[in-house]
Amino acid sequence: MVSKTERIVNYVVLTVMALLVLFPVGTFVVAALSPDRSGRPVKVSEFQWGNFATAWHDAGFARAITISIVIAVCVVAGQVLLALLGGYAFGVLGVVGDKVLFPIVLLGMMISLEAIIVPLYYQFRTFGLTNTLPGIILIHLGMGVPFGIFWMRAAFRALPRSAFESAEMDGAGPVRMLRSMAAPMAKPAVYTLILLSFMWTWNDYFLSLVFLHGSNQTATVALGVFQGRYVTQINLMAAGGLIVAAPVLVLYVVFQRKFISGMLAGAIKE
Amino acid sequence: MSTSARSTSVGSATGAPVATDGARPATSTAVRRRSRRRRTRWVGLAFAALPLAVYALVVLVPLGQSVQYSFYTWDGVSTPSWAGFDNYRSFVTDPVLRSTLGHVLVLICFFALLPIVLGLLSAALLTRTKQPGMAVYRWIFFLPQVMTTVVIALVFKRIYAPDGPLNTALRAVGLDSLARTWLGDFTWALPALGLIGTWVTFGFCMVLFISGTSAISPELYDAARTDGAGPVREFFAVTLPGLRGQLAVALTLTITAALRTFDLVWITTHGGPGTSTLTPAVALYKAAFQNPQVGLAAAIGVVMAALCLVIAVVITRVSERD
Incomplete structure (x- = not known):
């Protein structure tokens, strides 16, 4: 006792x-x-x-936060779609060559942005994709594929096999099975993925700093610029910081369990 | 039709082919099932094609290009020229670049070792029982994990400011001589940055270790106690070995975080004063985008990725060894 x-x-x-x-x-x-x-x-x-109002106005957060929201919403939606497709393929259907392909996907969770940022920037510049929202959204999506597949594969594998068998008996094709059965059953995992993906995209600084300038600045980069200009006005700098941190903090207050379990599971992997 | 007739006729003579006859329908469904499974695996590839294509385009191809770039000298505009291993050699010949690796070692002490010791200490002090209110504490300990590093940098920029809370506190207790511009000090800027890392990671380590100790079988503790082990020996004999997996995770994540530090440094010191807080990631950013030495930047990226990979593999191997 x-x-x-x-x-x-x-x-x-x-x-x-x-x-x-x-x-x-x-x-x-x-x-x-x-x-x-x-x-x-x-x-x-x-x-x-x-x-807060002064900082909002002086830092130009209205535009920067809109940009951040657009990027985050697109990335989250795309991320979930890619993760559902990839997770369902690797977890339920099986994939030709998965003995090779799956380790390559997992490797991606260990590849840091620094290892690829230089060619990414110069290649994207060639195609005119630097300083565009589609460009940065595409990079976020690609970087997120490994975790997405890893996460949804585990979620689909945890579903009872019998559900798939009986749906197969009813003659459901793979697309219908994913849409009307597997995805709804794996909803809790999808919600966690949405929260984590939103947080990672919103909190990103490095990628946004490299790829977006001027009027395309995200909230985090705008905050960095703002604090540089307002070194002597600590109160406004702090207010600006809280504005940028607020969206994720609010989600964290509401969905703390999902955040913590998701990050622990993501850290521990296998 | 004809086959069944023949097998029956032969079967009546020897007996053995009857078995074949009985096996035949089974084999054909097995073949059909196998072929269907092969077909679903091709369907699976079709499903996975889009995510795999995006992944390859954004991660795998640039990864290969990074290696390729790293063997060239390129200013980002004119024609690149072959450089062999010169960019990699800079880690040895260029004292500034070499110093970034030393800075990483200092940061590892603060990002990895200190938080892990703190985390282990608190996990050892806590009784392994369900504590009412644990959810609230866990929420607090995880808070730094969900805050964007830009805001964390601002929080500590204020703490370390010349007239910030830290210096105010030092002056209040009469230690005026210790008060200084922490982030502008050649000696103290790096440890000050390191402590921010400690603040970010120790809660995470704690939660990891606390949940790890609750998974250790209570019988092991009972056995240690009947053997007359005190709390210290109990910790080294039972708790520490039981946390091996969590330790591996914590070490990998925190060391990689130390190696990759960018946002914190960029917002607070830009690598300064001088180059006293320059990290590989900041050096990479400067080389890639400020005064372009693109090949060198790519080489820094490749070295960082290789180090991350080696660290992860070594730690996993060691933790799994018995």
Whole structure:
């Protein structure tokens, strides 16, 4: 049995660790609400909520966030489609040559963007795809295929075989089986994939910095530019940071279980 | 028709062919099933064709081109010229590029070793029971994982600022001499960046290890206790070996993260002051897009990818060895 002291020790350890995580974020939130440009903490009654509006306006977030949303929505939709097709093929139908193809796909989870960014940029430049949304969406999609296939393959394999057999008896073709049976049954995995894919796309900085300039800046890149210009106005810089972090944080509050289980499973792989 | 008639007639004579006769319909359905399975595997390839094509176009082809680029000298505009292994040799001959690897080693201490020690320590201190409220703690520990690195960089830029919370706290306790512009200091900028990495990864390591210890059989702990093991020996004899898989995952992810650090450095220091916080990824970015030495940039990318792969393979091998 767990004694009372042990229980208290547990909470002390956990709380100290939790405070270490929360403290930096907390000072940042307080700075965002400070009327003082140095971000000095103030009483709740003196909070200056207008900082968010000022930062929104000065950083040009209206456009940057629209761009980020367009990219994220397209990437998530495409990602799910590609993952469903690939996962169903490798998990249920089997693929000619999968003994070779599947390891090659898994290898992709270990290939970092740095290894391919240089030729990607110069090739895309040749085809006029740099600084275009379709260009960056295509790269996000390609980079996401390995995890998508890995994830949906596992989800489809976890479904009961009998369901597929009885659907086959009814004469359902592979397309109908995927659309009307397998995909709906694997919904929880699809939702996790949607959340992770959205987070990865929204949080991306490196790819957007390389490929998109000027009026095509994403929210993260716009924030980087904004903080460079507002070095001395910490309160606005912090407010801008919170605006950019907000969409993923809200999703994280609502769907924390899916985020955590998805990231742990994605980390552990096999 | 004719075959069945013949087999019956022969079967009546020897007995053995009767078996063939009985097996025949079975064989033909097996053949049919196999051919159908082969057909579904071709259908499978058709299904997988689109994702595989996108993957090949965006990842595999550029990966090959990276290797090809890395053997050339190219400014991004004029005609490339063959360079042999010169770009790779820069890792030895160019002191700045060589120093990036040293910086990575420092970052690995902060991104990987420190968080793993902290994570193990807390996993060891916690009793392995269902703790009410654990979900809330887990939410907090995972928070840095979902925040975009740009925002994390800003959070810490503020903490480390000349009149930021860290220096204020130091001055408040009378340690004025320690207060400094952390990210502008040749000695302290790199460790300061490293601590941001510690902050990002230790919660993740903790969650990983806590869930790992709960999967260790309680009988092992009971056995250790009846053998008279104290908490320290219990940790080294039971907990640590039981967490081997989680340790491998944590090491791989955090070391690769240290090696690949870009966003944090780019937002906070741009690799400076001087080149004291330059990482391979920042060097790659500068070489690829600022004063183009495209071949060198590609070589840095290839070396980084190779290191990531080697690290992952070595750690997996070691963790699976008995």
